[in-house]
Amino acid sequence: MLSLLSRTRRHMLAAPLALSIGLSAAGAFAAAPASPSALRIGFQKSASLLTLQKAQGTLEKRLQPLGVAVQWVEFPAGPQLLEGLNVGAIDVGFVGEAPPIFAQAAGANFVYIGNDPAAPEAEALVVQKDSPIKSVAELKGKKVALNKGSNVHYLLVKALEKAGLKYTDIQPVFLPPADARAAFERGAVDAWVIWDPFLAAVEKQSNARILADGKGLVSDYNFYLAERGYAQKYPKVIAALFEDTQAQGRWLKTHLDEAALLIAPLQGLDVEVVKLSLHRYQFNVQPVTPAIAAEQQLIADSFYNLKLIPKPIRIVDALPGAASATRVATER
Incomplete structure (x- = not known):
């Protein structure tokens, strides 16, 4: 039996989430089952908190009373994860700033259900320790590796802009993180723009030199996304996911050394890197x-102006409740 305090805390958490996914705007899903049979989570091993949650089974325990199983589906990076969300392979996922923009431009039907705070130092543009390149301005005409459509895509755009360069002044080489690191270390590319923990790994293990991180350039938010229908039908499951993520996040920050010991072997990285x-x-x-939605809109507009996405998009259309609000306005 939950204590009164626990019930109250759960209610306080669920209430804003239910509001945010637009349940008050329409009763269209009143006849839907209270719980689905499963919650399919798209994750990347680089997503340290989700990796910890998966390892410890905390979310499974939290969802067991609702009769909901948890299925973890691994992806190499955010763009691939959102392809999985778009084709119905997962229900929720966790990605950086840029992948949702590319996915929305491609017609994916998802909603933003939450975000982690800004982490501008968790992504950076790096060169090899003995590289003659000393500034971002010296990247003109050079090959820069990045995962196309990932959060670092925007960091690269802003870093070049600050240095007085255009995106077309460099040669982007689109590679997933593992392939990009191999290309970087053998000198096949001149620079690499990458996020943690891959950034920490190349700093610690290869002594890579940071030309610029996100500080003063980008916020680097990470977002939790859900398939729109799933979020609207199953607010209790979404609330449980948030409650577990918040609880494990608090534990991680107060037990960082212990968490690193648990996460490191799962990510295949040294403890100090983690x-x-x-x-x-x-x-x-x-x-x-x-x-935060307004900041996402600035990124989306920038990508459209650079012709990185084929059409302009409105971030508000992918916010919780957008579809319901549109339907109610139309019916009036």
Whole structure:
């Protein structure tokens, strides 16, 4: 039996989440089952908190009373994860700033259900320790590796802009993290723009030199996304996911050394690499605010102007409740 305090805390958490996914706007899903049979989570091993949750089974325990199983589906990076969300292979996922923009431009039907706080130092543009390149401005005409459509895509755009260069002034080489590191270390590319824990790994293990991180350039939010229908039908499952993520995030930040010991073998990284990475994140998921949505819109507009996405998009259309609000306005 839950204590009154526990019930109250659960209600306080579920209430803003239910509001954010637009349940008050329509009763269209009143006849839907209270719980699905499963919650399919798309994750990347680089997502340290989800990796910890998967290892410890905390979410499974939390969802057991609802009769909901947890299925973990691994992806190499955010763009591939959102392809999985778009084709119905997963129900929720966790990605950086850029992948949702590319996915929305491609017609994916998802909603933003939360975000982690800004972590601008958790992504950076790096060169080899003995590289003659000393500044971002010296990247003109050079090959820069990155995962196309990932959060670092925007960091690269802003870093070049600050240095007085255009995106077309460099040669982007689109590679997933593992292939990019191999190309970087053998000198096949001149620079690499990458996120943690891959960033921490190349710093610690290869002594890579940072030309620029996100500080003063980008916020580097990470977002929790859900298939729109799933979020609307099953608010209790979404609330349980948030409650577990918040609880494990608090535990991680107060037991960082212990968490690093648990996460390191799962990510295939040294403990010191994982520690460095964990220090650069806050692990405190919150609902998406209008200010954060506005920052996403700036990224989307930038990508459209650079012809990185084929059409302009409105981030508000992918916010919780957008479809319901549109339907109610139309019916009037």
